[in-house]
Each structure stands twice: as C-alpha cells, then as structure tokens.
Amino acid sequence: MFQSVYTARADADAQRSRADWLSLIARAPQELLESALSPHLDTPIEWLRRPETGLMMVQARAGGSAERFNLGEITVTRCTVRVTPAQSSVPLVGVGYLLGRSHRRAHLAALADALLQNDSFHAALSAELLRPTRDYLARLQAERTDKAQRTKVEFFTVARESSGAEADEREEV
C-alpha cells in the first residue's frame, strides 16, 4: 500500500538521497541516533512490521567477477514504522534495515528514515544525525587508511650475478 505511494513520487533523485541517508543511518552509532531523535521519541508510531532479526545470504562472485555463489549468511534486523507527526497530517513510512541484532537501533533507524522524508524535520536531522555520522565514518576511514599506508611496502628483487646456473635453478624453488 505504502509501496505505491512511495514509488509514485520516487524520482531518481529522491531515491538516491534516501538510499544515501539509509546507508548513513545503518552505520550511525546508537548514541547519536538516540540523541538526534530524542525530540521525536514520544511521537506515536504504528508498526507496519515490528523489529525482527533474521539472516540474509551474502552473495559473492567466483573470481570476483564470474558466476554468483553463496558465501554465508549475515544477521540483519529490520522493521517498518508509520509516523504521523503532530504538525502534519501526512503519515510517513520509514524502514530500518541494519546489520546485527539490535531491535532498538532498527526502531530508531526506521523513525529517522520516516522523519527525514518530511521537509520540516529533514534539515534538523540532517544536521544532527546525518552530518555527524558522515564525519564519524570519514574519520574511521581516514584512520584505517593511515594505518594501512604505514605498512606500504616496496619489495626489491635482488639481482643475482649469473655466475652459476645452478644457483638460478635453485631460486625457482
């Protein structure tokens, strides 16, 4: 039901920006979700799908590029909420999808997704949730890159003098 409502107004841009914020919300630390959403925690919600934990099969490709194969499963928690904020009469439907088993985080994620679709909440949540999450992830990534780059290595092949054919042959082992 909400599918058709959503797809009707889902032009490519809206989809892209929603996909973008969903990917940030899924990685946001819980404290940040709690604090950014604290003004909205009393907003009545209706569960379209209560938080549930299950498995998704992770697929990969043979050789990285050929046929798909099943690598193994991963725990995923999902839920869907409908929120009707006091200021507006249009109900908002949000989804929470994240790795792991936290029902609370999935609940907060779905609430954030719903509210971000409303212009009157978008700016505030963007500033208090999305931007700090983006910064946090960029910091983690920078640290990771920095650590990895410290172990960057240049191997040199030691050229052998061609005095003995025997030595060359031994090298092959």
Add this chain to the structure above:
Amino acid sequence: MYVAVKGGEAAIVNSYDLLAQQRRGDVATPELSVTQIQQQLKLAVDRVMTEGSVYDPELAALAIKQSSGDLVEAIFLLRAYRATLPRLGTTRPIATERMALDRRISATFKDLPGGQVLGPTYDYTQRLLDFSLLANDASVAPERAPLPANIDQSDNTTFTPRVVDLLNREGLIEVQTPPAGDPAPTDITREPLRFPADRATRLQNLARGDEGFLLAMAYSTQRGYSHSHPFVGEIRFGSVEVEIEPEELGFPISIGDIEITECEMVNQFAGSKTEPPQFTRGYGLAFGHSERKAMAMSLVDRALRAEELGEAIEAPAQMQEFVLSHSDSLEASGFVQHLKLPHYVDFQSELELVRKMRSSAPTNHTDGLDTAG
C-alpha cells in the same frame, strides 16, 4: 546402526555442571567477557563466523566462550543458532574490487598500482614467544607522528582493480565473466548437495568447509597430488559494503560493512583441446581476516576445476565427491564423535557374529595366528 539408550539423566545434568565449572576455570581469575573475546581473539572469531557461516562477531564470540575455546564446537553452536532464524533474503553480490583495504599483497607482481600494503600480518614475525604478553602488558605500539606525505583519503575506498585483471593485457590469464542471465546459485543450506556440483555450489561448500581439511587438501596439490603450480595473484583483506534490495523500496540500499579476505590464485595451465595455454584462476573468500582459509580454498577450488579444464582426475583434491562430502566439520565431527555414544546393542550383535565365525572355522583361525607370528 545405532540403537537409542535411556537413563542417565542425573549423571548428564551433573556433567553439565562440571562442564560449566571447566569453562569457568579458577573462580579467583576474572571471568572472560564476550566483548573481550570479540576484541582480543579476533582471528578465532573470524574462523567461527566463516565456518559457522554466519557473520555476527558477537554471536561467534559467545559461541567461543560457551565452547571453552573449542572452535569446532563453537562452529556447531553457531550453525545450530542459525537454524532458528528466518531467512530474510539475499544480498547483492559483494563488490570486492571496492573493498576498503587493510591489506593487499601480490606475490606475482611487484609493482602494483596503489602499492602493496602489508596490514596486520604474522608473515614477517619471528615466531618467538613474546614474554611481555605474559606480564599482561597492555601497551600497544605508541601512536606515531602523522605520515609526512598527504594521504589521499579516497585511496583505499575507491575502486581498486584486481591485480590479475590489471596485468592481463596480454590475455595470458583466463577472463571470468558472469554466465548468460547471471543465474541465482543453488543454496546447499536449502538443497542437498548433488554431483557433479557446479562451481558456485562448490565454492559455497568450500567457504563453510573446515580450515584444517582444506589446508591439507591444498597442501596435497602442492606436493604433487594433482598438477598444480600456483602463485598468489592477490590477497586482500578489508571491508566491503553489504547491499540489499528490499522489495518494499524497489531500489538498493547499503546496510553496513563486513570484513572479508579474498585470495586469487593463478595457476599455470598447459592448455586443452578447447583452451590455449594460459594461467587459470582459483578463488578463495572468507569472512573476517581468514587468510590461510582463503588461500587453501583457492587452491582447492582450482583443483576441483579439473574436469571443466579437461585435466585428468587423479588426485583426491580433484575429486568433487571426496572433497565436498568431507569438508564440513559439523558432519565430520558428528559422525566421528558419535562413536563415543553407547553402541551396546550394535556391539553385542557383532560379538555374536565373531563368536559364530570362530566356532565354525577353528582351524583357519590357528593358521592365521601362525602366519602372523
């Protein structure tokens, strides 16, 4: 045949208590937390996730704690838990060429664009016991001054082409592309394993297969049991995005990152009726940092491609039925260990049989003894 036994309830319950005591050890020593295991026994956690076939570091750490560090038992616990959860769907194929890299090495090509990055590795350690750990020395390597050169922050997150593809301008390495229609793979957790198994099925089996078994199989190929002359094209360890496409949304979303180890092995191949001489490829992929596993898997994957490549099937590592039927630690451990359970009826019948055989052929028996002596 196994005939069930009854009784022993009280003894079994008491045995649970002893197991709990054994797990806890001396109560004067602080209890190990699941978080500590997750943080400090990372490689054990990664192995349990890979072979337990569920990526969830906290659950894997819990299983390790519960099993007193017996990883095969922990894998069993994780697989059992897995069976209680609903399947919510399938992810899009992970894009390992977009991995955020912690480690990337090649043993074949020295000058990779982007360079070789060692990351955390035991490879160049001296394997001397570090007695400072005995003293519970909590200090890790001190923070060093920032790198002088400006690090390009996008360096490790953007597309990093595969070494093998980069160096394949001459076309001497086989090219692998998705088959027509990109069919969904068979899932061996849903359907029984059938032979001959296609490569996707084999890879799923190997991905959850026992590391020790695969290591031994891989080793056998190097020692001459199948013609194999492998090189590590590339090993990567890092994290990749998990993307799903929920039906209700109709567009893909990224829901988190997982750590993964990938190994691409290249093997010399003399050619066949249909294929020119070239390098062929074997592939290994495992959850977390599981390098030995990924390498062994890639060697066994290549050996199992014997039939497809028109090679003679002579060695155990090339035989699908042998490898795939014995790779699972749960099945292997279950069948071997069930021998400890009471087999009284079973053994009684065999005892009867041997008695009968003896009484009917006494002379043969003495002869046998004489020859043996």
